[in-house]
Amino acid sequence: MLCVTAAGCDRRIQQIGASARTTKPYGGITMSSLITAIGEILIDLTQIGVNSSNIPLFAANPGGAPANVAVAASRLGARSAFIGCVGHDAYGKQLRQTLEADGVDVRGLYVTDSAPTTLAVVSVDQKGERSFQFYRHPGADIYLNFENISRNVLEETAILHFGSVSLTDEPSRSATLLSAKYARNHGKLISYDPNYRAALWSDGDEAAAMMRRPLPMVDILKISDEETVLLSGYEDPTEAAICLEAMGIQLVLVTLGANGVLYRYQGRTGIVPGYHVQVSDTNGAGDTFLGAVLAKLAKRRRALSDLPENELRQILSYANAAAALTTSRPGAIPAMPGKREVLAFMERPAR
Numbered sequence: 001m002l003c004v005t006a007a008g009c010d011r012r013i014q015q016i017g018a019s020a021r022t023t024k025p026y027g028g029i030t031m032s033s034l035i036t037a038i039g040e041i042l043i044d045l046t047q048i049g050v051n052s053s054n055i056p057l058f059a060a061n062p063g064g065a066p067a068n069v070a071v072a073a074s075r076l077g078a079r080s081a082f083i084g085c086v087g088h089d090a091y092g093k094q095l096r097q098t099l100e101a102d103g104v105d106v107r108g109l110y111v112t113d114s115a116p117t118t119l120a121v122v123s124v125d126q127k128g129e130r131s132f133q134f135y136r137h138p139g140a141d142i143y144l145n146f147e148n149i150s151r152n153v154l155e156e157t158a159i160l161h162f163g164s165v166s167l168t169d170e171p172s173r174s175a176t177l178l179s180a181k182y183a184r185n186h187g188k189l190i191s192y193d194p195n196y197r198a199a200l201w202s203d204g205d206e207a208a209a210m211m212r213r214p215l216p217m218v219d220i221l222k223i224s225d226e227e228t229v230l231l232s233g234y235e236d237p238t239e240a241a242i243c244l245e246a247m248g249i250q251l252v253l254v255t256l257g258a259n260g261v262l263y264r265y266q267g268r269t270g271i272v273p274g275y276h277v278q279v280s281d282t283n284g285a286g287d288t289f290l291g292a293v294l295a296k297l298a299k300r301r302r303a304l305s306d307l308p309e310n311e312l313r314q315i316l317s318y319a320n321a322a323a324a325l326t327t328s329r330p331g332a333i334p335a336m337p338g339k340r341e342v343l344a345f346m347e348r349p350a351r
Contacts, residue, residue, distance in 0.1 A: 019029050033298040035073045035291075036108070038083040038149075038155040038179050039066035039166035040141035041099075042118035046283060048113045048330055055124070060091070061331040062098040063120065064141065065163045067121070067193050068332050069100045072291025076322065077339045078298050080291075081153055083179070085143030085172075087140040091117035098333060108153050114144040118234045122283055132197055134209040143164065146175040157299050159220075159342045161191035162177050168200045177214060184217050189222040189297075189304060192289055196227050204230070215247055219304060220297075222253045222290045223229045238269055250304050253293070253316070255286055255323075261316050268309060275324035275345070284332025285323040292319035293340070 044063035047099040051203030070080040082104050088111050095117065099106050118139030123131050136142065144166065154160065166172040166262050184190055191285065194211040201207035208230045215221070215231070221244055223231055228240035237254040241264035252264040260274035288350045296315040323339040325345055337345070 007325045018199045024119045035159045035294050036081040037066035037161045038069040038176055039084050039162050040064040041067035041095050042141055044105035044120050044122045046122040046331055061334055062095050063243040063332045065287050066223055068287035069161050069291040070104050071333050072288045073295040074103045075336055075338045076292050076295040078295035085110045085112055085140050085144040086115035088113050089114055089116050107150055110148055114141050114143050115140045121174040134199055142169045142172045144172040144175045146178045157188055159189045164194040167210050168183055180217050188215050189219045193220040194221045196230055198286055218249050220251045221249045224255050232318050239342050255342045260320050272313050277328040279327045282327050288326040288336050289319045289323035289332050292322040
């Protein structure tokens, strides 16, 4: 196993080689409530059915996990911004317009002539589960460069969020990690969702090593039950969460699909049940969940360490409801609910 004890985790942190956790001045969330997501934004060519000849039909939906989180948070009442890169093409314009329409700050959205906007073909099976094929070599999202990123946006941010897709290639890898380090050194909360996409890595060992690299900088970690082994060495969600908390991560969230979410916070483990709906498409559900969590935390404007467990459970139930609604219709961003819809959904009579 990669992690058994806190001492073992400390050794693992040194092996990873990321910045020491003591470099961050812990202050929690400042008077800023801005949530900034950095990483990939792309077009999800999402299967929406088949025609009379049984040929798959696809819709060009806006997507990319960090962009999804930014939109989800904005729709749920938070201030959000996005940092990423698109191509100088119609899809790039579409993505900018999508973010702007949802009130996301796009000062950090850059355009490159070096590559077209990245595409991901999302196929959906009969259970609503998705598989991905990326058209990304080259793809514009990889061309995000730290030198171009506005430090003003990073300094205005309360929570900086990123995923692992931007860690697969340079210069987006350095742009993401350096931005996280910069934000951390300025007292910001760091949120990380190491969403594993096997098609983007040469092998599992490379993916695991790179996906673990940011962990010593992270305050809020969201993983799925499929990623526990990659991040911790443990398949069991509880054991994985305990291990990851021992690395110094304040809040560990392991999503369990329709069964809800397992959390590890201040030495305590719990599960908040999910909401059952007729599933159409699971794409974007985890991003909606995390966007909802971050939106609630940003609104508190208090340190993450000052979060009563009962309030955490309320936040996670709200996030579960938002995610469930997203799965009930196709697409990622197009399916994301607003605050009123989530609250109404939570108040419906139990069936």
